[in-house]
Amino acid sequence: IRILAFESSCDETSTSVVKNGREVESLIVATQIKSHQRFGGVVPEVASRHHIEVITQITNEALKEAHIAWKDIDAIAVTYGPGLVGALLIGVSAAKAASMATGIPLIGVDHIMGHIMAAQLKEEISYPALALQVSGGHTEIVLLKDSTHFEIVGDTRDDAAGEAYDKIGRVLGVNYPAGKTIDEWAQKGKDTFDFPRAMIKEDDYDFSFSGLKSAFINTYHHAEQIHQDLNKYDLAASFQAAVIDVLATKTIRAIKQYQPQTFIMGGGVAANHGLRERMNHEIANLPRNLQPKVILPELKLCGDNAAMIGAAAYNLYQEGKFADLTLDADPSLELPYASEMLQ
Numbered sequence: 001i002r003i004l005a006f007e008s009s010c011d012e013t014s015t016s017v018v019k020n021g022r023e024v025e026s027l028i029v030a031t032q033i034k035s036h037q038r039f040g041g042v043v044p045e046v047a048s049r050h051h052i053e054v055i056t057q058i059t060n061e062a063l064k065e066a067h068i069a070w071k072d073i074d075a076i077a078v079t080y081g082p083g084l085v086g087a088l089l090i091g092v093s094a095a096k097a098a099s100m101a102t103g104i105p106l107i108g109v110d111h112i113m114g115h116i117m118a119a120q121l122k123e124e125i126s127y128p129a130l131a132l133q134v135s136g137g138h139t140e141i142v143l144l145k146d147s148t149h150f151e152i153v154g155d156t157r158d159d160a161a162g163e164a165y166d167k168i169g170r171v172l173g174v175n176y177p178a179g180k181t182i183d184e185w186a187q188k189g190k191d192t193f194d195f196p197r198a199m200i201k202e203d204d205y206d207f208s209f210s211g212l213k214s215a216f217i218n219t220y221h222h223a224e225q226i227h228q229d230l231n232k233y234d235l236a237a238s239f240q241a242a243v244i245d246v247l248a249t250k251t252i253r254a255i256k257q258y259q260p261q262t263f264i265m266g267g268g269v270a271a272n273h274g275l276r277e278r279m280n281h282e283i284a285n286l287p288r289n290l291q292p293k294v295i296l297p298e299l300k301l302c303g304d305n306a307a308m309i310g311a312a313a314y315n316l317y318q319e320g321k322f323a324d325l326t327l328d329a330d331p332s333l334e335l336p337y338a339s340e341m342l343q
């Protein structure tokens with residue numbers, strides 16, 4: 001089964017051909033980061049315009065790179081949410097037009113399900129699985145009952161982890177998106193600032209990062225006022241240590257409760273070196289019978305890309321979950337919440 005996938009939820013336009021949900025035959029990612037950097041964040045109108053400009057060309061490129069033609073495609077998949085509505089609409093319209101013109105069936109994919117399924121492109125997932133989804137707009141612990149039934153067991157009450165990285169990065173004068181640079185700085189510094197670890201002791205799987213962000217910004221501005229120079233590497237290391245402490249502590253607690261076969265990380269922040277190292281280490285230290293298999297996606301598949309959408313779409317294809325031409329962008333699409341199973 002060959003799937004042609006589209007992703008255009010934010011500031012990356014991407015197309016990919018994925019075979020059997022596991023093999024990336026081609027992947028094109030047209031990033032717009034340069035166009036948004038001078039605004040310090042993604043400007044929706046600018047994003048939509050860039051998506052329109054490149055989508056036809058990169059569709060042809062994805063087919064060409066995979067050495068295939070339209071007749072070789074079994075399904076067309078597209079991210080229909082969550083994301084920027086105008087950006088999503090470009091991918092959804094392109095996928096619908098292609099499906100209508102060729103008669104190839106259409107599959108709508110949740111962007112977050114896609115991020116989590118980037119792991120499937122590396123290794124086969126055994127279920128139940130537990131995922132830590134950490135990206136620019138989401139910080140969630142997700143329980144995967146099987147390859148298409150996902151439930152949120154915890155999420156952030158305010159900022160997402162990636163968002164916190166980008167906001168403190170801005171204070172430090174780092175270009176958007178700041179996560180990668182802060183991660184690099186953190187590796188050169190020490191945790192000397194003792195920033196807060198919000199909700200770490202709470203008996204649930206929720207997160208909060210806005211207090212940490214404020215503590216960071218206050219520390220920075222206070223030092224500025226008294227003309228004190230703070231070591232940026234230590235600031236980054238202290239911030240990152242606080243983020244990782246909370247993410248790791250709560251995720252390990254969830255692993256103990258749900259006892260998944262597989263542990264997955266997904267989203268841009270899943271590329272974080274400190275977080276990857278810490279999760280590997282903590283899981284290796286669990287009792288043998290509680291140790292899930294760990295699948296951390298390839299670094300380049302952590303951020304937004306269409307290959308992960310092709311992977312998730314394959315699972316939906318197997319279940320016969322197709323969309324029709326009424327498929328619409330849903331900017332606030334959410335995975336369902338696991339309700340009473342928490343206690």
Ligand code: ATP
Nearest residue numbers: 135136137138162177179180183268269271272304
């Ligand atoms: P969402 O997927 O929640 O809708 P998004 O698509 O904007 O949001 P992604 O593209 O998955 O998010 O991830 C981008 C985020 O990942 C940015 O906030 C970026 O700073 C962060 N990020 C990227 N690399 C790293 C890293 N090494 N360490 C920490 N954060 C990182």
Ligand code: MG
Nearest residue numbers: 010011012304
């Ligand atoms: Mg992005």
Ligand code: FE
Nearest residue numbers: 115135303304
């Ligand atoms: Fe994303």
